[in-house]
Amino acid sequence: ELKVEQNPLFLSMQEGKNYTIYCNYSTTSDRLYWYRQDPGKSLESLFVLLSNGAVKQEGRLMASLDTKARLSTLHITAAVHDLSATYFCAFLPGTASKLTFGTGTRLQVTL
Amino acid sequence: DTGVSQDPRHKITKRGQNVTFRCDPISEHNRLYWYRQTLGQGPEFLTYFQNEAQLEKSRLLSDRFSAERPKGSFSTLEIQRTEQGDSAMYLCASSLTGTSDEQYFGPGTRLTVT
Numbered sequence: 001e002l003k004v005e006q007n008p009l010f011l012s013m014q015e016g017k018n019y020t021i022y023c024n025y026s027t028t029s030d031r032l033y034w035y036r037q038d039p040g041k042s043l044e045s046l047f048v049l050l051s052n053g054a055v056k057q058e059g060r061l062m063a064s065l066d067t068k069a070r071l072s073t074l075h076i077t078a079a080v081h082d083l084s085a086t087y088f089c090a091f092l093p094g095t096a097s098k099l100t101f102g103t104g105t106r107l108q109v110t111l
Numbered sequence: 112d113t114g115v116s117q118d119p120r121h122k123i124t125k126r127g128q129n130v131t132f133r134c135d136p137i138s139e140h141n142r143l144y145w146y147r148q149t150l151g152q153g154p155e156f157l158t159y160f161q162n163e164a165q166l167e168k169s170r171l172l173s174d175r176f177s178a179e180r181p182k183g184s185f186s187t188l189e190i191q192r193t194e195q196g197d198s199a200m201y202l203c204a205s206s207l208t209g210t211s212d213e214q215y216f217g218p219g220t221r222l223t224v225t
Contacts, residue, residue, distance in 0.1 A: 031211075031212060033213065035216075041218070042202060042218045043154070043216040045214075045215065045216075048213050050211055088153050088154075090153070092212055097142065097144075097166070097212070098156035099144075099146075099154070100156070101154050103151075104151075
């Protein structure tokens, strides 16, 4: 069964703090995606990770992929309130075309 | 705006009625996907098309659901005899093969069945 586990499911953090969201997936894949979703809105693509050891950074967010451990991380540096949203990771196993999503991590950044 | 568009954005219907949603993908994208998302969950795959061919359907897609992409451009998703359990956000995405397989999502259609 294709599964993605994210943790934590909910994260409340103060502005200025750092934290990491973890995404474990169930089968071999070298295609991993991170999306952001604001309440009531659709998904916005954040990062596309396509190889073992891939690391991408945009602003205060950095994503990495370890295909051997089947693990991706999303690191938040010096969080700001605007980062409050739900973050999903999703992967494409093998030659599949359908994304399998995690349950999401709801991030709340407090002042 | 050249992103994925969906219509309508919101639909309220009574149980037992039929509803149809439309998705217009990014113009050069050959793949089109439908997902369903319920509150507090990640999106779940329903079906996808490559050009006009429907290549995969999830077992979540009961006989009451049908999707088409007649000319390989826009797609429609029809739900017949709606049930309260069909209430969800229906998301459409598109992608171009031969690239990163990145899927771009539309704004979604929120369906409420009363």
